[in-house]
Amino acid sequence: MNSENIFAKKLNLWYRRHSRDLPWRRTQDPYKIWISEIMLQQTTVTAVIPYYEKWIKEFPTVQDVARAPLQKILKNWQGLGYYTRAKNIHKSAQIIVEQYQGKIPQDPKELKKLPGFGPYTVGAVLSIAFDKRQPIIDANVRRVVMRQLAVAGYAGPSQDPVILQFLERVMPQKGNNIFNQALMELGALVCRNGEPACLICPVQSTCQAYKKERQSLIPASQKRVIKEVEAVIALIKKDGKYFIQRRPSKGLFADLWEFPGGKIEKGESAKAALYREVKEELDAEVRSANFLFQVQQFYTQFKANLHVWSCELASYPKADETHKWVARRHFDRYPMPSGSVKIVERLPYAR
C-alpha cells in the first residue's frame, strides 16, 4: 500500500471517530446537500443549522423551491446574509426542474453552468452527494494541504494548482465523499487557522510544516490590501472657533466628532469635493477656500490622505446637539478619530 492510501485511510479513521453530527450529514439527498453547501459558504455551521432545518421543512424538494415565489425564498434566507445565494438557488432550482427533469446534473461542466455553482459547490455536490472523484478546495483544504507540503505563501486561489496536484494523488477511487468531508473537518477542528492542534492530528507524521515547526506560519497571514482614500476636510472658523459635527451612533467612528468633509470622488478636484461636501453636509455655500496642509492617517484597512482647507462660507451653520463651534483650547473635550486629532494639533491657539 502506498503512502497516499495511508493518508486517506488515516483521515477516514479519524473522521469516523471525531466528525460532528450535522443535519446535512444524515442525508444522501443531493438537493439537501446542495442547499447545505450553499448555506455553509461564508457562514458558520452554528448559524446555518436552524436555517437549514427550516428550509428543508419549507421546501422538501427542488420542485418546492422552483415553484415558490422569490419573496418566500428570501424570507427563509432573511438574516443569513449574501442574499444572491438564495436568488441563485431559486434560479438554479427552476433550471433543474425545467431542463434536467428535477435531477441535479452529475456532469461537472453542466453543473458549473448553474448560477451559484462555482468550483467549490460543484466539487462538494458531486463528491458528497454522488461520491464522484472530484476535488473540493475550500479555505480548510487549502490550509491542510499547504501545511502537509509546507508550501510558502498566502492561502488563495493562486495555490490551487499545487493543492489540486496533491488531491489528485490522495483522493480515493471510492469513498471520496467521506475523504473530502474529512479533509474539511480536519481543517475546521484540528488543522485550524493560527495555532493548530498538531498533537492530536491524525496526519501529523506526513506534515512537512509540523516537521519544520512552521505550522503556525503556514499559510502566511494575508497581506492586507491598504486602500488609499483621498478626502477633503473643511476647516470653518468663526469668532475664533471651529465647526465640528458628531458622527452617527452606528458604523465607523460612531459618536466621534470630526470636521465636515468627505471622500474626493474619481475625477473630482479636491476643491470641487470640498464645495460639494459642505453643500451636502451643511447645506451651505463655500465662498472661498484655501488649502492649508495634508495629513496622513493609517487604518487597518485603508490609508487616508486628508486635504485640509480653510473655508469662508456665505452663511454659517447653527450649533445644536450634534454640531458645535469649538475653540482650539476646548477640543480635548470632544472625542475624535486620530486623523482629526492630528489636524487639531496643527491648529494655532487663538491668542
Add this chain to the structure above:
DNA sequence: GTCCGGTTGT
C-alpha cells in the same frame, strides 16, 4: 473594533 470566506462581475 478585527478577521474570516465562495461566487460573481469588473
Add this chain to the structure above:
DNA sequence: ACAACCGGAC
C-alpha cells in the same frame, strides 16, 4: 487580479 456581497466569532 480584485472588489463587492454580509454576518458571526472573537
